[in-house]
Amino acid sequence: MLINQTYFIDSCDDVELNIKRESKLEFKLTYDDSKEIEAIVCVINGIGGDIKDDLYISDYCARNYNVAVLNVNYHCIGNRPQTGAEFYIDDIDKMILKVSLDALGINNLPIDVQALKTYDEFYCVIDVINKFIERLKKTQELDENYLLYLSLGFKPTKNEYQNYGIMQTIDVLNALLYTKTKILKNNNLKVILTGSSHGGYLANLCAKLAPWLVDVVIDNSSHVTLDNNLWRFVGFGKEVDYIKYCSAGITHIFKNVKFAAFD
Missing domain, CATH: 3.40.50.1820 (Alpha/Beta hydrolase fold, catalytic domain)
Known part of the structure; x- marks a missing residue:
């Protein structure tokens, strides 16, 4: 049997x-x-x-x-959403968001980045930013192919x-x-x-x-080997280069924002 x-x-x-x-x-x-x-x-x-x-x-x-x-x-x-992991944000994610907004010259939105505590709050803010970027594209202040790269984390189960x-x-x-x-x-x-x-x-x-x-x-x-993306799993990728050394790329949450995700 x-x-x-x-x-x-x-x-x-x-x-x-x-x-x-x-x-x-x-x-x-x-x-x-x-x-x-x-x-x-x-x-x-x-x-x-x-x-x-x-x-x-x-x-x-x-x-x-x-x-x-x-x-x-x-x-x-x-340690991935399909196996129960949840998104979360840390201080580095908030720093990357603030620096990115400053670089874009987006400082007239009512957003206090440092006050964000949960992923749900983060999501609502990114939704506003995504729509703002869309307006900038329609007025040709940003290229149509522009994407804002941000970071977030996976909180594993257990x-x-x-x-x-x-x-x-x-x-x-x-x-x-x-x-x-x-x-x-x-x-x-x-x-x-x-x-x-x-x-x-x-x-x-x-x-x-x-x-x-x-x-x-x-x-x-x-x-x-380090040649085939092993760097993505070594650690401190977010601190070194959050785009190049991300653990996983997430592309379909927002039209104008691409997330680099880390465990």
Whole structure:
């Protein structure tokens, strides 16, 4: 019979930054208990995905092969709107907005940038600015193709944070070890890690931190060099160049405003 079970276990605290974990580690295991399981296939999601995205893959592999399929909601996996993240603004976002308005010469609008506290307030202000820019375009004071570039942040679910893979990788390893020893109770199972983009990066990092545990890595287009936009995930991109080093670009909220978003 096909088993599809979700587990919640204790995982690691962030010892490096001395931050206590506030939530359990969630992972899903799919396998056919009538088969002799030979390996664990861990499908590691990239940014913008979670364990809900791999239901078909898990089901297909478990039905057709002698494998158990593991999917892990690793640390800070909910860091995009489609996985539950919410927008927020910080002091740098407000500074960028103020400097941008000054550069445009827009200082006659009744806007107190420093008084903004929530994304909803920020949204209402940008709505006014977007309409103001549209009027400037109609009077040909601005080029028709002009876009105002601003920044904002993603507030991840579970009050977690992006630390570039360390906590995430340890979560995947903890889920693998728990599955081997506590659920399937077979330490001799082969471990196959597969992931794309950020998931591929985490698969490689798992093999680096625990080479004795990982047998195969299948990496689809992970970000592994600074040449292919790895800068977007290193951190401090907003402080260095918020347009060039943004984590994600958002283009369709307003016609005349483009947001560079950060986690």
